[in-house]
Amino acid sequence: MMTYRLERFLPKIEALPAHGKLRQEDLLTPAFRLQQQGSVEIYYAPHNDYINTAAKVCIVGITPGWQQMELSFRQVRDDLQAQTFSLDEIARRAKEVAGLAGTMRKNVIEMLDDLGLPEKVGVPTAAHLFSDRRDLLHTTSLIHDPVFVKGRNYTGHTPQIASTPILKTYAYEKFPHEWKQLTHNPLLIPLGKSVADILATLIDEGVLDRERCLLGFPHPSGANGHRKTQFAQVKEQLQIQLETFFLRDCKV
Secondary structure, eight states: OOHHHHHHHHHHHHTSOSSSOOOHHHHSSTTTEEEEETTEEEEOOGGGGOOOTTOSEEEEESOOOHHHHHHHHHHHHHHHHHTOSOHHHHHHHHHHHHTTTTHHHHHHHHHHHHHTHHHHHTOSSGGGGGTTTGGGEEEEESSOSOEEETTEEOOSSSSOGGGOHHHHHIIIIIHHHHHHTOTTOOEEEEOSHHHHHHHHHHHHTTSSOGGGBOTTOOOOOTTOTTHHHHHHHHHHHHHHHHHHHHHHHHHO
């Protein structure tokens, strides 16, 4: 875990509005901004201070969006007011609420069910990975902290990660460091082509094991209108990859 970051930001979180949803004017401020390069801004979000090192499945997106950021701050704010939880528990609860929140979570669950992943990890449906079997799952992003370009969610395309130093550092240095903390050799599921392309480079560099990466998984965003077509095209290939991975994993 990285709760030292959460501890550092606690006074600023406690100073946020005490009730209701938080606004961009509350969070996209210098108080929570970590880095800036031109129109690219990176902000702190408390849900990424929790790392489930024992996970058997790791799902990786590009970067947390505004919805995830707001939910995680709101959860931490409310838990601090409750004065019931430890710092580690607060970080974990923020992750459970915010990780892949919204329609992405629903779409990911549907695709994982269709691939047959639940049977492989011993749950009735992938929805359990986001509820009572969170111990099996770690959700994260290549760019660990929320990125905004001209105030809008970063989609991984403009600017390119490889040509933007502050983003490149996250993808090629900070993400591999986080991956090494997952000690149970999990299955790695990249969401969409932008993530898969970065992972392919890390595979070529020997940082990641190709057989642990489910490359080709479509981006689950509701904005991806071609998601179902893309999934139909790669479903059989992904099922073969899953079967191969779990057969090998059982022999290790």
